[in-house]
Amino acid sequence: MANFSGSDxxxxxxxxxxxxxxxxxxxxxxxxxxxxxNGAGKSSLLRVMAGLLSPRSGQICWDxxxxxxxRIAHQARLQYLGHQDAVKPVLSVRDNLxxxxxxxxxxxxxxxxxxxxxxxxxxxxxxVSGRYLSSGQKRRTALARILIGQSDLWLLDEPTVGLxxxxxxxxxxxIADFRSSGGIVIYSTHIDLEVDNPVILxxxxxxxxxxxxxxxxxxxxxxxxxxxxxxxx
Amino acid sequence: xxxxxxxxxxxxRLALRQGADSVMVVAFFIxxxxxxxxxxxxxxxxxxxxxxxxIWVSALLxxxxxxxxxxxxDYEDGTLxxxxxxxxxxxxxxxxxxxxxxxxxxxxxxxxxxxxxxxLNMDQNGFVTLMIAMLLGTPALSLIGAIGAALIxxxxxxxxxxxxxxxxxxxxxxxxxAGAVEAALLGISATAQLQIMGAILLITLAATPFxxxxxxxxxxx
Numbered sequence: 001m002a003n004f005s006g007s008d009x010x011x012x013x014x015x016x017x018x019x020x021x022x023x024x025x026x027x028x029x030x031x032x033x034x035x036x037x038n039g040a041g042k043s044s045l046l047r048v049m050a051g052l053l054s055p056r057s058g059q060i061c062w063d064x065x066x067x068x069x070x071r072i073a074h075q076a077r078l079q080y081l082g083h084q085d086a087v088k089p090v091l092s093v094r095d096n097l098x099x100x101x102x103x104x105x106x107x108x109x110x111x112x113x114x115x116x117x118x119x120x121x122x123x124x125x126x127x128v129s130g131r132y133l134s135s136g137q138k139r140r141t142a143l144a145r146i147l148i149g150q151s152d153l154w155l156l157d158e159p160t161v162g163l164x165x166x167x168x169x170x171x172x173x174x175i176a177d178f179r180s181s182g183g184i185v186i187y188s189t190h191i192d193l194e195v196d197n198p199v200i201l202x203x204x205x206x207x208x209x210x211x212x213x214x215x216x217x218x219x220x221x222x223x224x225x226x227x228x229x230x231x232x233x
Numbered sequence: 234x235x236x237x238x239x240x241x242x243x244x245x246r247l248a249l250r251q252g253a254d255s256v257m258v259v260a261f262f263i264x265x266x267x268x269x270x271x272x273x274x275x276x277x278x279x280x281x282x283x284x285x286x287x288i289w290v291s292a293l294l295x296x297x298x299x300x301x302x303x304x305x306x307d308y309e310d311g312t313l314x315x316x317x318x319x320x321x322x323x324x325x326x327x328x329x330x331x332x333x334x335x336x337x338x339x340x341x342x343x344x345x346x347x348x349x350x351x352x353l354n355m356d357q358n359g360f361v362t363l364m365i366a367m368l369l370g371t372p373a374l375s376l377i378g379a380i381g382a383a384l385i386x387x388x389x390x391x392x393x394x395x396x397x398x399x400x401x402x403x404x405x406x407x408x409x410x411a412g413a414v415e416a417a418l419l420g421i422s423a424t425a426q427l428q429i430m431g432a433i434l435l436i437t438l439a440a441t442p443f444x445x446x447x448x449x450x451x452x453x454x
Contacts, residue, residue, distance in 0.1 A: 050318055052453045076320035084311025090250040091243075102239035103319040 002028045002063060002152055004184050009058035011044045018044050019206040022058075024199075026184045028152075031175065031195050034188040036203030042188035043083070045203065046155045049186060050080045062153075076104070078153040079146035083161070085138040086145075089131035093122065093141050096130060097148060104149035116147035120170065135162040143171065154178060156187035168193060236321030237329040244333030254299060258338045259345050262295035266349045277354045284353035285363065285414035289370075291349070292342050293403050296371060299338045300378040300399065301385070301392050303330060308386045308452065317453050323446040331379045331442075339371030355418070362417035362427070369430040370410045376437040377402045383448035405433055 005025040011018040018041035026032055034042040047053040049060060051067055051074055060067050067074040087096050094113060101109040117123040120140040125133065133141065139162045146154060154175075160168045172194040175185050179196075187193070248255060269287045273279055307313040316326050346367055347360055355363075381399035385391035413426035 052314065052317065054454070072320050072322065075318050078318070080315070080318050082311055082314055084314070086311040086315050088247065088310070088312070090247060095243075095246070099239055099243045100315065100319070103236050103316075103321050105235055105320075 002182070002184065004060075004062050004153060006049065006060040007058055009045070009048060009060070010056045011041055011048055011053065012056040013044060017208065017210045019203055020208045022201070022203070022206045024186075024201055026186070026199070028182040028184060029179045031179060031185040031187070031198040033195065033198040033200050034186065034203060035200055040203040040207060042203060043157050046080070046157050046186065046188065050078060050155050051075065052080075077151055078155060079151045081142055081146055081154070081156045081159055083157055085142040087130040087133065087138045087141050090129060092127050092129050093117070093133070093144075094126040096141060097145055100145050101148045106149040109148075112148050113144075116144040119147060119174065120144045121167075136164060136167065139163055140167065143174070147174070152183055154183060154185045154187070156185065158188055158190065160189060160191055160193060234325075236319065237325045240316070240326050240329035241333050244330055245336065248333065248337040254302060255337045255341055258295050258299045259341045261298055262291050262342055262345055263349065265291040265294060266353070270353070281354040281356060284350055284355035285359065285411045285418070287353060288346055288349050288355075288363065289407050289411045289414075292346065292367065292371065293374065293400070293407060295342060296338060296374045297378060297396055297399055297403075299334070300382045300395050303334050303379055303382040304386055304449065305382070305391065313386075313449065314453060317450060323449060324442040327379065327383075327445045327449065328442045331375050331445075334379070335372050335375040339367075339375055342371060343367045355414075358420065359414045359418045362423045363414045365427060366410045366413040366423075366430060369427065369434050370406045373406050373430070373434045373437045374403060376434075376441040377406075379445045380441055380448060383445045383452065386449070386452035406430070409433070 003025070004027075005023075007023045009022040010020040018039075022045065024032060034045060036042050044053060048055050051060075051071055054068070062074060062077070087093075094117075097113050097116065098109065101112060106112055113126075114123070117126055120143055122137060122140050122144065125137060125141075130138070130141075139159075143159065146156075156175075159171050163171065168191065175187070175193075175195055179185060185195075187195075266287055269283070270280060273283070304313060307316065317323055319326070343364060346363055350360060350363060378395075378399050381395045381402075384398060385394045388394055409426045409429050413423040413430065416423040416426060
């Protein structure tokens with residue numbers, strides 16, 4: 001039973017405090033849905049979970065081990081779907097997917113690609129180069145990518161952008177299958193994606209003013225001893 | 234190691250499908266070199282005297298011209314993000330991308346260099362040394378340039394910025410590259426210069442992948 005958790009996460013972007021004091025915990029088979037207004041930090045939180053962004057404070061653990069201690073192990077267990085589809089216009093759908101399989105060291109790669117293409121219903125496009133794909137088809141290619149190889153954690157940032165209603169059902173099914181095989185899914189979405197009782201994490205609640213956060217964490221202590229105090233001693 | 238080969242293979246395939254990039258680099262090299270006889274006059278002696286310097290400076294500029302695309306397109310379409318998140322060390326992937334860059338730009342330059350040497354009336358004694366020096370120097374150019382290419386990710390007008398960052402770092406390669414050819418032309422052994430160029434290559438090979446990977450991670454923040 002795997003266990004993915006984060007405690008007291010704070011994210012600072014530029015001069016702006018995006019969210020502060022976010023905690024979450026998930027076990028195999030769980031799903032967490034991130035909710036919040038635009039700019040509430042849904043994408044930032046997913047990037048922090050992936051390890052692309054370092055949190056200003058707090059830590060994220062997998063089975064009680066900080067993910068920052070062994071990045072490669074964390075990267076081997078997660079699949080991340082960002083805003084961008086990373087589909088190269090001059091490569092065919094199959095060639096596009098092949099690279100990601102190779103980087104994960106997948107055995108029986110061609111078979112896995114076939115399965116993933118079937119699940120997303122884009123098998124007929126496997127030889128079509130990326131530049132002729134519609135935005136929905138590109139999104140499906142990106143979704144096919146996360147099916148290739150073993151993974152325990154999916155971080156999906158708006159997985160249904162550009163997809164039609166039927167394909168949203170496919171995404172729901174993908175998530176359900178992955179959860180039943182023991183995976184953890186954390187996703188953000190603007191539409192009602194059918195997912196069985198996800199834990200809802202509302203990021204609007206964690207938008208705290210910068211000044212308050214600074215006072216609470218007394219960040220100024222990090223800047224070294226206070227000259228006034230030293231003088232008094 | 235599989236990751237290294239996978240990224241190398243993909244980048245080479247991309248470069249072949251969009252062949253224009255490599256052709257452009259070589260064309261730029263040839264055009265710049267050709268400008269010098271127009272500028273300094275067709276006097277054969279003068280051209281022979283400046284040939285090695287002209288070839289090296291043109292090669293430097295041509296290599297720099299192609300730097301921007303090492304990471305830029307991958308950055309824009311989200312590929313770089315996923316490469317950073319793949320379970321292969323980013324340093325290795327960076328090295329794979331740099332090798333692909335060298336194979337598609339550095340190698341064609343080495344092949345074009347003797348032709349330019351003939352055009353500039355360079356003495357035959359220098360040809361072999363020129364090729365060896367470029368064989369040692371151009372990979373170093375790609376390796377150093379990758380740091381600059383990674384640092385400018387997300388910046389506007391990156392192309393100008395990368396030249397300001399990278400060109401000063403190219404100076405040692407230029408000095409010893411041109412010096413080696415110069416020595417060969419004078420009939421002295423160029424071993425010392427070539428050894429130093431080998432040393433530069435080894436140092437950049439060992440150090441730059443870490444710097445580049447760090448810059449890429451920084452760009453992802």
